[in-house]
Amino acid sequence: MGLLKASLVITAAVLMKAQTTAVPDWAQPGSATHKQVPPPADFHRPATNYNEPIGLFEGQSDIGSALIPGSAHYDPGTKQYTITSAGYNIWYTRDEFRFLWKKMSGDVSLAADLTFPNPNGYGDRKGVLVIRQSLDDDSKEAVVGEHGTGMIHLAQRPERHGMMTDEQFRFGGTLSHVMAKRIGIEKRGDAIAIFISLEGEPMHQFGPPITLHFDQPFYVGVGFCPHLPDKTDTGVFSNVILENEAGKMNENFAVSHVENGERVPTSQ
Numbered sequence: 305m306g307l308l309k310a311s312l313v314i315t316a317a318v319l320m321k322a323q324t325t326a327v328p329d330w331a332q333p334g335s336a337t338h339k340q341v342p343p344p345a346d347f348h349r350p351a352t353n354y355n356e357p358i359g360l361f362e363g364q365s366d367i368g369s370a371l372i373p374g375s376a377h378y379d380p381g382t383k384q385y386t387i388t389s390a391g392y393n394i395w396y397t398r399d400e401f402r403f404l405w406k407k408m409s410g411d412v413s414l415a416a417d418l419t420f421p422n423p424n425g426y427g428d429r430k431g432v433l434v435i436r437q438s439l440d441d442d443s444k445e446a447v448v449g450e451h452g453t454g455m456i457h458l459a460q461r462p463e464r465h466g467m468m469t470d471e472q473f474r475f476g477g478t479l480s481h482v483m484a485k486r487i488g489i490e491k492r493g494d495a496i497a498i499f500i501s502l503e504g505e506p507m508h509q510f511g512p513p514i515t516l517h518f519d520q521p522f523y524v525g526v527g528f529c530p531h532l533p534d535k536t537d538t539g540v541f542s543n544v545i546l547e548n549e550a551g552k553m554n555e556n557f558a559v560s561h562v563e564n565g566e567r568v569p570t571s572q
Contacts, residue, residue: 325371331392331533333426342396342467349400351439359385360546361404361525367391368441371534374402385526385541387431392533394432394449395468397461398441400533403434405525406546412524413552415488415499415507417542418450427453428531431539433489435496436523440464446496446516448489456484458498460516471511475502486543491518492550499553507553 328347334340349369358364359378366374366389374389391400418431430449437444442465450456459470475482479502488499488507497513526544530537545555 325534327371327533333392333428333531333533340393343398345397345465348398348441351441353439358404359383360406360544362406364402364404365439366400367403367439367527368398368400370400372536374528374536376402376404383542383544385544386538387526387528387541388536388538389528389530390532390534390536391529393531394430394447394527394529395459397465397467399443399445399529400441401432401527401529403436403439403523403525403527405434405436405439405523407521408524408548409520409522410548411493411550412491413488413545413547413550413555414490414524414526415486415553416526416544417486418484419540419542420452421538421540425452425537426531427451429537429539430529430531431487431541432527432529433487434523434525434527435489435491435518437464437518439523444516444518446489446491446514448487448498450484450487454481454483456487456498456500456510458489458496458511458514460496460514462516471498471514473498473510488553490550490553491524494518 330341352366352369355363370390372390377386387402389402394401414433429452432447432449435446445461447459455474457470457472461468484500484502486501490497494515494517495513497509499507500510501507526541528539
């Protein structure tokens with residue numbers, strides 16, 4: 305009972321701190337009346353790290369230690385990772401997001417289905433597949449992200465404390481409201497590529513790769529950022545594959561299609 309009471313006291317203290325800590329203007333999300341801008345050059349927060357295995361991953365971290373601590377849960381039955389996080393962005397010169405990671409070397413294939421359970425989340429929230437040099441908030445990194453609006457991108461911070469750049473992909477016509485069912489990131493030497501499956505078809509590379517060198521070992525994993533500095537939201541990653549080899553995007557991947565409004569496996 306004493307431990308439960310202590311836990312409740314700590315949780316209440318964390319929430320009170322988040323509510324009383326002023327959110328800097330630069331961290332507020334963009335809106336019709338406000339433009340988000342890069343953080344000050346000297347603004348950093350160390351990551352809060354939890355070196356406990358979760359599913360395929362060796363540990364998890366609140367990169368940039370957002371005002372409200374994040375959390376993650378793995379369901380071995382459904383093989384789903386549910387990530388809840390606050391965080392202003394994964395952009396500019398520093399990041400804030402919950403990150404489930406594994407230290408790796410060499411080539412990598414990482415892919416997952418991604419959903420956003422909250423239908424009213426901020427449009428620019430994003431689930432991400434990430435390769436990072438370190439757990440610092442300004443680390444060199446390559447990111448494949450899917451936004452709440454459906455836009456996907458392949459982004460990079462080419463050096464520590466550098467500015468993020470990206471290749472953005474938006475879909476029009478009959479695919480204008482389609483959220484990619486599955487996203488992937490592949491590291492083949494220094495070439496980093498984005499892979500997608502829009503509607504359940506086998507994954508395929510989308511656009512040209514970028515070139516970015518990582519010293520070994522590096523961190524590989526999945527993460528979520530709500531684009532809100534002092535509020536949490538949730539992303540769910542399913543059917544995650546993580547292979548220490550390139551060319552494995554469709555490993556154990558079941559082709560599917562939509563039938564009567566539901567996605568079902570396609571017979572091979």
